[in-house]
Amino acid sequence: MRPKLADVAREAGVSPTTVSRVINNKAHLSEKTKNNVYAAMRKLNYQPNSLARSLHGKQTHLIGVIFPSVSNPFYAELIELIEKKLFKNNYKIILCNSANNSDKERNYLRMLLANQVDGIIVGTHNVDIKEYQQVELPIVSFDRKLADNIPIVSSDNAAGGKMAAEELMNHNAHNLYFVGRVHHASAVNPTDLRQQAFQDTITAHGLTPHTWNLSTTDSVTIKRAKIAQLLHQPVDGIFAADDFTALLVMQTAKELGIQLPEQLKLIGYDGTKLIQNYHPELSTIVQPIEDMADLLISILLERIDSKSEVPLTNFKLPNTLLRSQTLE
Amino acid sequence: MRPKLADVAREAGVSPTTVSRVINNKAHLSEKTKNNVYAAMRKLNYQPNSLARSLHGKQTHLIGVIFPSVSNPFYAELIELIEKKLFKNNYKIILCNSANNSDKERNYLRMLLANQVDGIIVGTHNVDIKEYQQVELPIVSFDRKLADNIPIVSSDNAAGGKMAAEELMNHNAHNLYFVGRVHHASAVNPTDLRQQAFQDTITAHGLTPHTWNLSTTDSVTIKRAKIAQLLHQPVDGIFAADDFTALLVMQTAKELGIQLPEQLKLIGYDGTKLIQNYHPELSTIVQPIEDMADLLISILLERIDSKSEVPLTNFKLPNTLLRSQTLE
DNA sequence: TAATAATTGTCAAACGATTGACAATTACAA
DNA sequence: TTGTAATTGTCAATCGTTTGACAATTATTA
Helix, strand or coil: CCCCHHHHHHHHCCCHHHHHHHHHCCCCCCHHHHHHHHHHHHHHCCCCCHHHHHHCCCCCCEEEEEECCCCCHHHHHHHHHHHHHHHHCCCEEEEEECCCCHHHHHHHHHHHHHCCCCEEEECCCCCCCCHHHHCCCCEEEECCCCCCCCCEEEECHHHHHHHHHHHHHHCCCCCEEEEECCCCCCCCCCCHHHHHHHHHHHHHCCCCCEEEECCCCCCHHHHHHHHHHHHCCCCCEEEECCHHHHHHHHHHHHHCCCCCCCCCEEEEEECCHHHHHHCCCCCEEECCHHHHHHHHHHHHHHHHHHCCCCCCCEEEECCEEECCCCCC | CCCCHHHHHHHHCCCHHHHHHHHHCCCCCCHHHHHHHHHHHHHHCCCCCHHHHHHCCCCCCEEEEEECCCCCHHHHHHHHHHHHHHHHCCCEEEEEECCCCHHHHHHHHHHHHHCCCCEEEECCCCCCCCHHHHCCCCEEEECCCCCCCCCEEEECHHHHHHHHHHHHHHCCCCCEEEEECCCCCCCCCCCHHHHHHHHHHHHHCCCCCEEEECCCCCCHHHHHHHHHHHHCCCCCEEEECCHHHHHHHHHHHHHCCCCCCCCCEEEEEECCHHHHHHCCCCCEEECCHHHHHHHHHHHHHHHHHHCCCCCCCEEEECCEEECCCCCC
16 A cells, blocks of 8 residues: 555654645745655655645646657657657656547547646647537647637648749759648648648649649558559659658659659658658658647646636748758 | 536436446436436536546556657557557556656656556666566566566567577578677676577577677767778678668668678568568568557556456567568 | 335545644744 | 744645445335
8 A cells, every 4th residue: 555645744753734735845844844754755655646636626747648640750759759848847648649530539538638637739630529629728739720719839831832842843843743642622731731832832833733642541552552653654843741651752763763863853741850860861841840849838838837828829830941862 | 617526416406426326337227317417417518537536446547658769660659559459448548758767767657656557568778777666556567677576578589589690691691790789798688688699599500690889879870880880891691689770771781882682681670560661671570569569458457457466477479570672 | 005126315434635724832032 | 031933733624526324215016
């Protein structure tokens, strides 16, 4: 049985109230009793029961973190940074993998509320979650519009798409394709803005943009096949929706004997540390992952402890272009 | 303010006790009252306060998951599977990134205890944690000896090392190197067994094994440089400590004009889905990630709800060899 | 119709800590 | 020596839910 506050009090020869005061730094306490209490806590290896404390109204210091995947390196790096920074602020995270399953996400959301988390960071891609509307807890969203009263942090996707288009055109590519999940209706996801801006920029330059759709449910084998098909079209510039798709393009091109960058220019998206380290040859739009993690957390913590309404902005952080061998 | 049990009772026109009974499926309750209560809960969007329930002795349904990294794809995939399977069993996870920092790890451990988690899965690489000895909570360790009373789940690292050695020799490689973090003292980590078995197997075949040390603190640039140095030695077979190191070897070899597999055979280790999908050319020892996740969880849950002492075995699951272009 | 079973309620004590009110003791300065 | 401030204690209510004991009501069956 784990020791409780009363045990510490007995051990230290003081009242339970005093122990609680020591723990919470209340009132004026002599160094002597403080030290007695600390010693007793150490001796008994005492840890205050968070449940009891939180039940009384104290913060839980738990933050729910909901993302569609953990194994995707982009999310993995973002989550790692979020964890690191929250830990510094003495918060711990409950990790929720929505797996793009709205039932699972809803379930997790309910659980987070039941567990009285202090706040939630959401980076998931399911739209139909009405529930977010009525959560009266500090929430910050990553790259996605959840509800009117929830601030969004993202990179400047439109600028990223434009940058990719311009860069490909500057390198004399004319048959330009966007490869990835292609959206058709009006842009809903911030990420759709990449494709949109890419196409608009190309059109503005008097060229015709093309798209080549890969479904997110396609296996990698199928994606490779589809990309091989694409590479049999006249194409000399590709903007991939993400770096891993770009890798497939690179590899497929190589198999088909297509030279990069001579015959084909390629730009990816995300620019994780993993890609920068292990595929430095890939040109890519680098998202400011660390800045976004910082911002997500500072907005969230601000909301948590000041209770102030944060202006409901869509915070857009700038991307950078990493020029490498697939471009020049 | 979130509704509480008493609010539901009022709304449903029953006593708080009855509501609690409905929630916990106690006693005999008529369908009618049950439905009334459910309706009231739905109407008020009621969620029982987990803190209060757990304080009373109910499980928290929280599991602490401590790993040295989230962004490393191997851990990322393992964590994702653990999350997926725990979710199915109605458990949620508190994610702890030890970052190979024993202070941080100790801190997280204390916090997990304070939060009354039901169990802990530990996959971290710090040794000097005495604290694990005295935790009287169900714990399972991944790939690491923590304390005498804590079961370990791992892949058969020794068999993996042996497999790699034999495979390289079968393909007529004679100058064999282990590349990665090289241990010198007697093996402490299960992962050290890979290197040990690799070397022993080579020696047993009358050849001389070599090692080429890469520190975990080396940047990727430095690792590349060190690998380039290695490739200027006489070497025709390399066993990399992990797949990402293997990628660096592949890339460096290519830059130096060394042909794989003609001039150099290469085997990596881990075989994540990421590597299998995006680097299918790499031969590697594939760890049974999913099986390990299953086993970790079944042992942990067994311990949690049967309170039975699980036999303190080191569960070793078999690896498989993925032969690909870097071998033949 | 009586006896039995099922259903629901009331009440109160936990779970482990926090906190405010108030009292009592001690220490220190004037 | 007295007054004031600092220190510590006692006591009880509270956070939201669970649970056991017991009573009261209703329904079912013989």
